[in-house]
Amino acid sequence: MKILVCISNVPDTTTKIRFKDDNTAFDTTGVQWIINPWDELALTRAIELKETSGEAIEKITVVSVGPKTAEPTIRKALAIGADDAIRIDAEPKDAYFVAAQLAVVAKDYDIVLNGIEACDYNGSAVGGMLSEFLEYPSVSAVSKLEIENGEIKVSREIDGGTEVLTTQLPFVAIVQKGIAKEPRIPSMRGIMMARKKPLNIVEAVEAEVLTEFESFELPPAKAACKMVDAENVKELVDLLHNEAKVI
Amino acid sequence: MNFEFTEEQLMIRKAAKDYAERELIQDVLERDAKAEYPTRHVKNLAELGFMGMLVDHKYDGGGMDAVSYVLAMEEISKIDSSLGVIISVNNSLVCYGIEKYGTEEQKEKYLKPLARGEKIGAFLLSEPEAGSDATSQKTTAKDKGDHYIINGVKNWITSANTASTYVVAAQTYPEKRHHGINVFIVDRNSQGISLGPHEDKMGMRSSDTHSVMFTDVKVPKENRIGDDGFGFTFAMKTLEAGRIGIAAQAVGIAAGALDRAIQYSKERKAFGKVLAKHQAIAFKISDMAVKVENARNLCLKAAWLKDQGKPFGLASAMAKQYAADIAMEVTTEAVQIFGGYGYVKEYHVERLMREAKLTQIYEGTSEIQKIVISRALLKD
Ligand SMILES: Cc1cc2nc3c(=O)[nH]c(=O)nc-3n(C[C@H](O)[C@H](O)[C@H](O)COP(=O)(O)OP(=O)(O)OC[C@H]3O[C@@H](n4cnc5c(N)ncnc54)[C@H](O)[C@@H]3O)c2cc1C
Ligand SMILES: Cc1cc2nc3c(=O)[nH]c(=O)nc-3n(C[C@H](O)[C@H](O)[C@H](O)COP(=O)(O)OP(=O)(O)OC[C@H]3O[C@@H](n4cnc5c(N)ncnc54)[C@H](O)[C@@H]3O)c2cc1C
Numbered sequence: 116m117k118i119l120v121c122i123s124n125v126p127d128t129t130t131k132i133r134f135k136d137d138n139t140a141f142d143t144t145g146v147q148w149i150i151n152p153w154d155e156l157a158l159t160r161a162i163e164l165k166e167t168s169g170e171a172i173e174k175i176t177v178v179s180v181g182p183k184t185a186e187p188t189i190r191k192a193l194a195i196g197a198d199d200a201i202r203i204d205a206e207p208k209d210a211y212f213v214a215a216q217l218a219v220v221a222k223d224y225d226i227v228l229n230g231i232e233a234c235d236y237n238g239s240a241v242g243g244m245l246s247e248f249l250e251y252p253s254v255s256a257v258s259k260l261e262i263e264n265g266e267i268k269v270s271r272e273i274d275g276g277t278e279v280l281t282t283q284l285p286f287v288a289i290v291q292k293g294i295a296k297e298p299r300i301p302s303m304r305g306i307m308m309a310r311k312k313p314l315n316i317v318e319a320v321e322a323e324v325l326t327e328f329e330s331f332e333l334p335p336a337k338a339a340c341k342m343v344d345a346e347n348v349k350e351l352v353d354l355l356h357n358e359a360k361v362i
Numbered sequence: 363m364n365f366e367f368t369e370e371q372l373m374i375r376k377a378a379k380d381y382a383e384r385e386l387i388q389d390v391l392e393r394d395a396k397a398e399y400p401t402r403h404v405k406n407l408a409e410l411g412f413m414g415m416l417v418d419h420k421y422d423g424g425g426m427d428a429v430s431y432v433l434a435m436e437e438i439s440k441i442d443s444s445l446g447v448i449i450s451v452n453n454s455l456v457c458y459g460i461e462k463y464g465t466e467e468q469k470e471k472y473l474k475p476l477a478r479g480e481k482i483g484a485f486l487l488s489e490p491e492a493g494s495d496a497t498s499q500k501t502t503a504k505d506k507g508d509h510y511i512i513n514g515v516k517n518w519i520t521s522a523n524t525a526s527t528y529v530v531a532a533q534t535y536p537e538k539r540h541h542g543i544n545v546f547i548v549d550r551n552s553q554g555i556s557l558g559p560h561e562d563k564m565g566m567r568s569s570d571t572h573s574v575m576f577t578d579v580k581v582p583k584e585n586r587i588g589d590d591g592f593g594f595t596f597a598m599k600t601l602e603a604g605r606i607g608i609a610a611q612a613v614g615i616a617a618g619a620l621d622r623a624i625q626y627s628k629e630r631k632a633f634g635k636v637l638a639k640h641q642a643i644a645f646k647i648s649d650m651a652v653k654v655e656n657a658r659n660l661c662l663k664a665a666w667l668k669d670q671g672k673p674f675g676l677a678s679a680m681a682k683q684y685a686a687d688i689a690m691e692v693t694t695e696a697v698q699i700f701g702g703y704g705y706v707k708e709y710h711v712e713r714l715m716r717e718a719k720l721t722q723i724y725e726g727t728s729e730i731q732k733i734v735i736s737r738a739l740l741k742d
Contacts, residue, residue, distance in 0.1 A: 187369050194373055300380050303411025303424030306373045 116262075116284070118161045118175045119224035121217055121241070122192055123151040123207070123233040124185040138330045141235075148188050152298070153230025155195070157288075159295035160260055161228060162196040168262050174198040176224070180207045180216045186314065194301035194309040205319035214244035215322035221249055225284045226267070231256060231291040242289035252286045258293030367429070374430045377410065378437035386442040393444070393568035394713055397560065399524060400568050403445055408479020412438075416453045417461055421469050423477035428665035432610040436658070439614025440621065443717045444568035446614060447724075450607035451520045452476060456483030456529050459600040460547065463588050472527050472547050484525035484550075485604075486516040486574060487597050493517075494730050496531070496597060497540035501576065503532035510534070510546065510586070512554075512579040518724070522557055522572035526550045530576075531593050543593035547585045554579040565716030602675040604725050605682035606668065609661045612685035612721040616654045619689075619696035619714045623647060626709075627699055643699060650692045657685035676738045682721075683731035689718035 126132075127147040135142040150158070158177060165172040177192040178201040179185050189200045203216045221227045227249070229242030246253030258277070259270035269288060270279050301309075343351045355362045367375070386403060393400055407413060416431055417423020431453065439446035460473045475481040492498045501514025512532050528548040535542030548555075558573035588596055624647060627637035637643045664677035693715035697704035704711045722728045 187372075190369060191373060297384065300377045300410060301373060302377075302409065303374070303415050303426060306370050306377070307419075307425060309370075309373075 116172050116225045117223065118164070118172060118226045118228065119221055120154060120158045120161055120175065120177045120192070120197065120228045121221075121230075121245070122154040122158070122177050122179045122188070123230065123235070123241075124148050124179060124181050124188040125151045125233055125235040128152065128234060132333065134331045134333075138332070139328055141331070148185070150188050150192055150298075151230050151233045151235075153232065153234075153290060153294075154228075155192075155298040156292075156295045157228040157230060157290045158192055158195055158197060159297070159299040160290070161226075162299060163295065164260070164262060171262055171265065176201060178203065178217060178220055180205055180213045180319075182206060189314060190309045191301070193312045193314070194305040195299050196301070196305060197312075199313040199315070201315050201317055203317050203319055208324040209326040210238045210240035210244055211325045212322045214241050214248055216319055217241070217245050218248035219320055220317065221245060221287075225286075227251070227285070227287045229287065229289045231289055242287060246287035249285075249287065252282055253289060254280060254282060254286065255289040257288045257290045260288055260290070260294060367433070371427075371430045371433055374415075374426065375433040375437055378412070378434040379440075381407065381410065382438050382441035382445075386438070386445060390442045390568070391707060391710070391713070393442075395567075395707070397562065397567040399570050400442075400445060400448070401524075403442075404448060404479075404482070404524070407438075407445065407449065411479075412449055413452050413479030413482070414457055414477030417457050417473065417477035421461060421477050422474045423457070423461075428606060428668045429662060432606065432613075432661050432665045435607055435610035436614040436617060436661075439611040439717075440618035442568070443611050443615050443714075444566045446611040447520055447566055447569050447608075447720075448482070450604065450611060451485055452479075452483050454604045454607040455485040455600050456527065458603045459485075459529055459545075459587065459596060462599070463592070463596055464547075465584070467584065468547060468587070476527060481526040482521050482524050483527045483529065484519050484521045485600070486519050486522075486528055486530040488517050488519075490515055490517045490573075494727055497543075497594065499531055499533040499540075499543055501530070501532040502536075503534045503544055503546065503581070505534060508583050510544075510581045510583065512546070512548070512576045512581055514576050516574045516576070518561070518571055519574050520569055520571055520724075522574050523560070523570045528555075528574075529587070531597055532576075535591065538591065540594040541591050543597075544591065545587045545593040545596045546581045547587065548579065548581050552579050552581070564719060565713065566720055601725055602678050603668065605678040605731075606661065606664050606674070608721055608725045609657070609664065609678065609681035609685040612682070612689040612718065613654065613657045613661055615714050615718045615721065616650070616657065616685070616689040616692040619693040619711050619718075620647070620650045620654050622709070622711055622714075623650065623696040623699045626703075630701075637699065646695050646699060650695055653688040653692055657681070657688050660684055676735065679726075679731045679734040679738075682726065683728050683735065686718070686721035686731075687728055689721055690715075693718040 127149050130146050133142040161175045175197045176199050177197040180203045207213045232239040254269050256271045257269050258272050261268045267282050270277050411424040415424035415426045419425040457476050476483050503510040503512045530548045531545050534544045554577040556575045561571040627643050630637045660681040664674050664681045667674035667677050696711040703709050
């Protein structure tokens with residue numbers, strides 16, 4: 116069995132977000148890039164499965180659609196424990212474009228892991244589109260992934276409970292919280308090995324870009340906290356009703 | 363001149379930071395209060411490769427450079443410098459000494475398990491009456507042909523209880539003074555070794571510190587490191603390297619206090635505005651930051667010299683003295699910025715202040731560093 120983990124190179128989650136070009140583009144100056152947190156958890160789970168499933172899993176590959184500047188993030192994934200990596204050499208222009216690129220390499224894998232969303236543009240679109248391109252079954256919001264006697268068992272959170280499914284291979288899992296406890300910290304050995312592992316660069320295929328950003332807007336600044344005297348219930352109700360408009 | 367870190371160095375810093383912020387922070391206060399050894403963390407950090415990160419791959423180490431080591435040590439010590447000293451003694455005193463001056467047989471037998479972190483090492487130089495003046499060793503090692511017999515007391519030994527491998531200094535030829543000192547690799551389980559009680563320390567309480575008594579301890583001749591009488595040079599050379607680790611630890615303690623002070627001064631209000639808006643506090647932050655940055659740069663310079671194979675003794679003494687002294691200043695100011703909250707354990711800065719004090723004392727006090735530095739500058 117071979118596992119492919121799709122990783123998106125995203126701004127560190129503590130980044131101060133700014134826009135440029137008349138609010139039509141994200142200003143990347145000074146931004147630190149990381150593996151999208153869901154993707155890092157997906158990779159961690161893949162490694163755990165490889166470690167515990169004996170010979171069942173032959174290899175784990177990570178793939179990312181992005182320019183050369185995404186390579187440090189890809190090497191971090193190799194340091195954490197992926198066996199090899201693929202970079203599809205293109206600016207990730209939109210979810211459809213990205214999914215079309217991923218589909219080309221994903222064909223060779225049995226389990227394709229995607230994060231539930233990338234924490235840059237939060238599209239939650241690539242995983243679903245990719246499974247359509249591949250014509251593979253897909254399970255979304257996966258919070259547990261296990262292999263028992265060669266059979267795949269996935270759990271997903273649904274309203275008020277958990278759904279447990281089995282699935283045939285190959286398939287696409289779109290993973291979320293719970294898939295692994297914490298992202299794995301790379302070891303010294305892993306870090307030193309990262310440059311020695313294969314990182315294959317693949318030309319992008321022609322694919323349409325279906326969306327275009329009109330403009331971005333920052334959310335309104337958080338209003339200051341208002342203190343209401345504990346005695347003054349009427350004022351509190353009034354504020355909640357007329358100002359916060361929540362009751 | 364290039365101030366950029368490599369991708370690997372950044373990854374190591376991040377790995378250390380992630381471990382510290384995710385794991386060490388959880389029980390650091392409790393271990394400090396109970397003076398409890400961090401068994402679980404030592405095991406985890408060994409698995410990640412930190413216990414032997416400076417040792418060559420050939421001997422099962424991480425094969426990392428000193429710059430990476432400084433970055434890792436800072437991140438770990440920001441949160442918990444007890445782990446900092448445990449890692450530092452193992453890497454830069456014990457492993458470094460054996461790797462640089464040991465025989466192939468010694469490396470095979472002792473260095474490899476230490477580098478893998480399966481075993482922990484301790485460095486036994488100080489004695490009740492030989493601290494700063496390490497030349498006046500009272501512990502003796504009598505030459506008995508194919509072995510030595512060691513008698514005496516070592517004091518303040520970090521990891522004395524957890525370590526399996528001791529590197530011990532002792533006097534073979536008292537008449538030759540420091541030229542008569544030898545250093546030996548001693549198995550902790552050897553007959554005749556006993557430990558004093560755990561020292562109840564002011565800070566770094568989660569590291570274990572004991573005195574160690576030697577009564578007719580037999581050590582095979584092949585366990586001596588270097589030529590007969592090489593011991594004192596060995597100790598001075600390894601301490602030169604060790605000081606980079608302690609300097610980085612001091613930078614971490616200071617930087618940890620600075621981070622906390624910055625955060626607190628943006629939240630705490632006095633006289634209708636946050637502390638950060640009071641210029642007296644803002645200027646304190648500025649002074650602290652300049653000191654931390656200076657100390658960090660001295661440390662990195664010493665590490666870089668070591669990585670280049672250039673002499674680094676003067677640089678490491680400067681880094682150690684300055685970083686330790688500013689760690690004390692910066693942590694004291696951090697407590698001041700926290701006011702009453704700084705004086706209680708929950709906010710960490712009082713602990714950092716207690717920890718900072720030790721960096722001015724061990725591996726050569728600040729006064730001893732000044733002797734080393736001034737001698738190097740004033741010699742003809
Ligand atoms: C430099 C840059 C420029 C961009 N310019 C544009 C633009 O002009 N117009 C526009 O519409 N969008 C642009 N984007 C955003 C880009 O479209 C998104 O990265 C892409 O659409 C994926 O959508 P998402 O981020 O919402 O991913 P989601 O659908 O939320 O991602 C879900 C999962 O899909 C996988 N995935 C996502 N992206 C990748 C990837 N690149 N490689 C491998 N796996 C991936 C991951 O597993 C991820 O967890 C740009 C992004 C970058 C980094
Ligand atoms: C927690 C802890 C852990 C330690 N771990 C280890 C370890 O693992 N291995 C090990 O071998 N040792 C260890 N030490 C010992 C440490 O290195 C010594 O404490 C240190 O070298 C100082 O020696 P001393 O305590 O005997 O002080 P002294 O040498 O008695 O010094 C007392 C004071 O006099 C000053 N002084 C001494 N000589 C001079 C001089 N010539 N000029 C000016 N001032 C001078 C000193 O700077 C100091 O302020 C540890 C100590 C502590 C507290």
